[in-house]
Amino acid sequence: MNKLVPKAITFDIFGTVIDWEGEIQEFFKNLMAKYGITGVDPKTVQQRWEEIQFDYIQEYKPYRKVLYDTMAMTCEEFGFKFTEEDCTAFANSMSTWxxxxxxxxxxxxxxxLTKFVALTNTDNDIIDACLKNAGIEVDDIVTAEMAGCYKPHTDGFDLSRKRLGLTVDEMMHAGFGFKYDVVPGNKLGYRTIWVNRQGIIRPVDDKEDILCGDLKTLAYILKGMAAVDAENE
Incomplete structure (x- = not known):
């Protein structure tokens, strides 16, 4: 019988561990202030940027290029003034979020309780710097750069299992992005964890196995699961 606590959990990082929505909103807030742009709030701009970015990453490109290009595309759509230096600054900002x-x-x-494995939609150098800046240690890292694709494509999931030498039944996957993480995780047969930090409504009919609002709550849940495992030994 498999234990409730898996041998490893793969975690989305940006949006789950790192405040990517808040940091992107802050960037657009500062950009808009720089050029005196009013009439739209940074959250609206960030949400539209995320939609543009999600469509753009269906074909692999290095994530710094993704950030650079989608910054320009978003500004053009909103009619914002911007420069190449602004796009470069956005692309370089991710490692400091x-x-x-x-x-x-x-x-x-x-x-x-278990291995914590980063499964992240970014470049190797970005995630290394970001985790170091945040003072976070993990057991392994699998990036889009390694996999040659971005979630919700599943090659990164497959690569993480191969590196760990584990099966789907021995793992779980956690993330804030329902369509990036829960949907492909369910498709592959993972037990999935939706870290719904923003309190959004479930966007599709798929259902996660565990729902929580932050990682502190998830840690408590896993401790409870470990206690049940101990009783069943």
């Missing part, structure tokens, strides 16, 4: 307040301590607790 901050973690959610609960992430560092929660990850330490989770790693006492």
């Amino acid at each position: 901050k973690a959610f307040p609960d992430s560092v301590e929660a990850i330490k607790e989770i790693r006492k």
